[in-house]
Amino acid sequence: MREMRFDVLVVGGGAAGMAAACEVRDAGYTVVIVERENVLGGILLQCIHNGFGLTEFREELTGPEYAERFIDATTTGIEVLTDSTVVEIENANGEKTAYCYSGKTGVTVVRARAVVLAMGCRERNRGNVRIPGTRPAGVLTAGLAQRLVNIDGLIPGRDVVIVGSGDIGLIMARRMTWAGCTVHAVIEIQPYPSGLTRNIVQCLNDFKIPLYLSHIVSRIDGHDRVTRVDVTPVESGSPNYDKTFAISCDTVLLSVGLVPENELSKEAGVEIDPTTNGPIVDARLMTSVDGIFAAGNVLHVHDLVDYVSEEARRAGAYVVKYLRQEYPARQLRVKPGANVRYVRPGKCDPSTENRFYMRPLVVKNDATVVVRLDSTEVKRIKRPHIQPSEMITFRVNEGDLRESAIRDDSVLEVGIE
Amino acid sequence: MNDFDIAIVGAGVTGASVARTLSRYGLDVVLLEKECDVSLGTSKANSGIIHAGFHHDRKYLKTRLEVDGNVMFDRLRKELDFPFKRCGILVVAMKDEDMKYLSTLFEQGRENGAVGLEMCSRERTIELEPKIHPDVVGSLYAPAGGIIEPYRFVFALVESARKNGVELMTNFALQRAERTGEKWRLEAGDGRSVSASYVVNAAGLYADDVSRMFGAEEFSIRPRKGEYYLLDRMTKACPSRVLFPVPTQISKGMLVIPTVEGTVLIGPTAEDVDDKADVSTSVDQLDRIFEAARRMVPSVSENDVITSFSGLRPALDDGDFFLKVSEVVPGLVHAAGIQSPGLTAAPAIGEYVKDLLKEAGCTMIEKQRFDPNLQRLPRIRDLSAADVDSLATEDPRYAEIVCRCERVSEAEIREAIRRGHATLDGLKYFTRAGMGRCQGGFCTYRILKTIMDETGCTATEVRKRGAASAIITRQL
């Protein structure tokens, strides 16, 4: 087995992995990115629509264009192993050992002092949302369809029904229409769409694709290939099967949520948060295993790649500090308060600037994010509109906390009013 | 050559086991299957339990064959290398009055010749199964019970049979049988035909239709559906034994089954249906499964669901197997009504059917050269990194991961395709690619490409299973 040694190993070469690796390299440490596909870029490569980079580059790019800028930045000073899958990470005596399998180079053992997990996420599938019925061909996740159409030029059907109104589903509604398919409906269980309003207009309304809010697909039918789906309205919280109607179709695309890819993390002994399904991390984005960090969709699912890049750069910077043995003097617990599903990271370093990402539990206009330290208000941020599908980001720095008496067991609580 | 001594209709576990048994003898045997691969009927969607011989009375033929079949598995595993583990079965009592039922089972099992049965106290039960609900009062323990991966068992039987000369014809849906002289002429829907002196009817759910094609015995197979949930390997709810409840008035009992591959199955339901092709799942049935499973293992969680599926028991009215030489037409042997414990009994059914064929007049002479062993195919999931590396020096594709959830390499996929498993479902059951938690979300395009590359077909020609099950309808 080939052996290699680096200061830092980055698992996954998507937006997160590339940004973290650049940061480590810029500080003068050796770093390797291991990526299972034959190119860097991750999920961005199949997102050929635009809408990427508004905060990062202040312009509107397509996914591949956005990826290209980071790929260019990784060409020097970073070792890149493509076509290589990390199958296991061991952690013994402060050294991390990763086994990388490759059809080109066999097994490579990579040893490193620190690891950044950046494996991205996977799509929830039919089993996860438990849609009954038969199991014919023609049922696939929207992301897989996106990959087949945009990268391989393969069209997986003709008459399409899309389950879930998240952005990927909406974008695929338009993409399938452009590819000559008929999209008969987008079915959403919630009473509001879960994708951006912009996408509802540009991907559905412009093509007269009906959106059924408060409806579920209650059954998939067909022997060899899908022939129809049953659609049932949800009334006061439960499906009313008496009002079920059928839509004929040969394809069902599922856009029913993303989950952090956490198998490798779990096997490395990293503790997983049941709310985000990603690792529990401290203020430095370090997991419960010393020297293993996480950023991007593997940590929690982000809506915008710009946030992923930002978070991953910070992870890279924290790794550098870790290698320099600069540890925070103390960290305070951060806790989700009223109307908040989760806040990441779950710790705060009161001696420096902290950036947080959070998801609300509610849809609300004129909302205020309120940050309290042991029930003393330290910060208020106004938002004209919030909804669960849109992440909120804010900062808390030493200035915000200066007035307060901070104890070691102080708690920062983030709520929405 | 389309002229055989024996034709077996149906390549489920029954037909496969008969084929493998017959491959010891100097006979020309053909195995006919209507689907694109073997084991796509009832034999792929069941509990995968090797039963321990205490569930039914000895008056049933199925009970005797269950007991005989059970003990044959150790040797078969050695020869054929399929996933099998004698993890033991626990029937658990949650109420004091349930213990009486367990004693009845215990006595019945002893009379049937089941080995090692033990009545267990609460403490002993918890020791045997720490995941059990704390309210448990006792259990019956059957250490000879076990679990297998049923389709891998069938694949191995068929492969061994083929290695020893049996011919397999897939996509051969028998439609007509005609007596011509001393032989049966068997015609498929697509016009192909074979002829054979003896025919074994092992058509599972369709054994009644097949019997009718021969003008033989009239009987009717009534499908009884069983639905399941499959839980992720990472679940906390994985028991170390197969857990059976004590049946109630309402339910025959939902089981919690640790599969050989480390996932967990919960189910099955039991519901009579009319349609033999109806392997759909439904909301209300599936909800009941969780409720019942939690009564035994409280940590079973909806969050761990990977997929759901269902299978149809090919049941006859009298509840027993129908293994008989036809009394109506010559040269036909029925192996019908093979409901549970058909998997367990399969090795014994093979022998039993062989004897029936003799009874029907077929002469059997053991071959000089029968090779019972199958060469073990490497599965990188079970290998160390160093072993994978050395495999990769010969074929680098052993280090190319296609399915990351189940860790299946490209070399394994290619080998499976070369062995005739060239559909998405066939590959899935043979290699496990696409069977894990992402259910093919990541690997489907890689598998498509590998099939295209290995067989030279186009993307639109790749099938999930049946003729009309294209994955890709158009290429840009």
Ligand SMILES: Cc1cc2nc3c(=O)[nH]c(=O)nc-3n(C[C@H](O)[C@H](O)[C@H](O)COP(=O)(O)OP(=O)(O)OC[C@H]3O[C@@H](n4cnc5c(N)ncnc54)[C@H](O)[C@@H]3O)c2cc1C
């Ligand atoms: C289907 C989909 C569509 C999206 N559409 C949009 C959009 O329109 N607009 C927008 O702003 N954002 C979109 N996003 C979100 C945004 O693009 C992503 O959040 C961001 O690109 C994720 O970056 P990442 O590096 O965390 O993950 P990824 O880009 O998924 O990168 C993870 C990388 O890790 C590799 N990897 C995983 N496991 C291993 C392993 N064991 N060994 C080696 N390599 C491994 C993968 O191959 C992949 O390249 C979308 C996300 C998805 C999933």
Ligand SMILES: Cc1cc2nc3c(=O)[nH]c(=O)nc-3n(C[C@H](O)[C@H](O)[C@H](O)COP(=O)(O)OP(=O)(O)OC[C@H]3O[C@@H](n4cnc5c(N)ncnc54)[C@H](O)[C@@H]3O)c2cc1C
């Ligand atoms: C829910 C459930 C749970 C079970 N659990 C267990 C268990 O835990 N342990 C156990 O021992 N048993 C179990 N069983 C029973 C076991 O699965 C069956 O007894 C066994 O699989 C039956 O195998 P078979 O080969 O007879 O039928 P099948 O597997 O159905 O095979 C019949 C084959 O014949 C083919 N065929 C049909 N018609 C034609 C035709 N005209 N031309 C060509 N081919 C044709 C079909 O395509 C099929 O492949 C269970 C069954 C069910 C449904």
